[in-house]
Amino acid sequence: MKVNEVSWSDLEQEVAQTAFQKAYEREVNALINEVRDNANKVCKLEDIWSLHNYLSARRHEIDGKYDYNYSVLVFVFATLVKQGWLHLDELNGLDKEKIAKIGSLSRM
């Protein structure tokens, strides 16, 4: 069975949803704080356009990354662990093979 064809039990879906939401909230809160800090440092037009460029990039990245779809969720979690938005132990409750896969992908 390929990793993107694995099934997710009810318990796993619950663990996955909670972990996904937690990572999302962490990243969003960090972005909010970052935007406030950057905005307070803005003192010329170029700074505003830099902030705009930064937001364009983050929007593209966040929109693409938070894809709650079971066929790609192992990869999504691996990215979130790699980027520090999620701890591997917050995925406890998932099938061991999935956790091992996520851990291994997150170190790539």
Added chain:
Amino acid sequence: MKVNEVSWSDLEQEVAQTAFQKAYEREVNALINEVRDNANKVCKLEDIWSLHNYLSARRHEIDGKYDYNYSVLVFVFATLVKQGWLHLDELNGLDKEKIAKIGSLSRM
């Protein structure tokens, strides 16, 4: 002679550059304050994307508007007067016909 073919004397060019710069600084300062205010009110991801949308629109507008080109400067000034970034009397020193044209266009 069409309005976009008029010539600008040295004195007029000086008046125009000063007025253009003044309007630009006013609009940029207002935008900086607005961005700081908006950023401080941001409390969820949608607020950040609203700020991003707003900056995209302002960037497009400002990049297009501040075109220091004598062939279109009468129209640029008319827009700046209309939008309140420039007072008509800050164009004193320009040829009367130009000022009248700018005033009339700004009321359209």
